[in-house]
Amino acid sequence: MTVGERLKLILDIHKKNATTLAKELNVSRTAIIRAVKDETLPSSILLIPLANMGIDVHWLLTGEGEMFTKKTLSKEEQKIINQGTISSIGDHNSIENKSINETLYLKEIEHLNTTITQLNEIVTQLKAQLKDKEAIIELLSQK
Known part of the structure; x- marks a missing residue:
């Protein structure tokens, strides 16, 4: 982030x-x-x-x-x-319901997912470029 x-x-x-x-x-x-x-x-x-x-x-x-x-x-x-923090008296466990930390993690996950998508697009472009270069090398080697 x-x-x-x-x-x-x-x-x-x-x-x-x-x-x-x-x-x-x-x-x-x-x-x-x-x-x-x-x-x-x-x-x-x-x-x-x-x-x-x-x-x-x-x-x-x-x-x-x-x-x-x-x-x-x-x-x-x-x-x-x-806000959203609930304590269960019976079992003394606390349950966080959309806390600030959760919001931060969700924003970070969103950012990471965007980065992954961008990197996947770059990989796709590089694969296409590599395929084009391999085709050019093949054409040049036939002469």
Whole structure:
């Protein structure tokens, strides 16, 4: 998952678009859009307000760790993260129903499936090119 995809995920989780988030963070809409499109890495002008919002900047830039910093989560953000978590009192097992981590995994799987599809298309093209080159070699060897 790229930085832009992680930033898009933040927008999706908070149910915001680039314009709304830009106004809330007091940054330019263009800065957010360019970062979401992976045209540029987010600058400190965007990273600092995101960190103040509870986003783990290390996660945003590298994909490592958790999306949210635990110490700065508001009750509302805590609710979003815990949304769908059900604890079974009888057997003490917890069942996660569409948690944030599951959403991240699904986004990563979607990204990997897209990459696999692109790679399969490249393999098909290369096989066709190889077949064409073999045909040319065969023609040249007949002379």
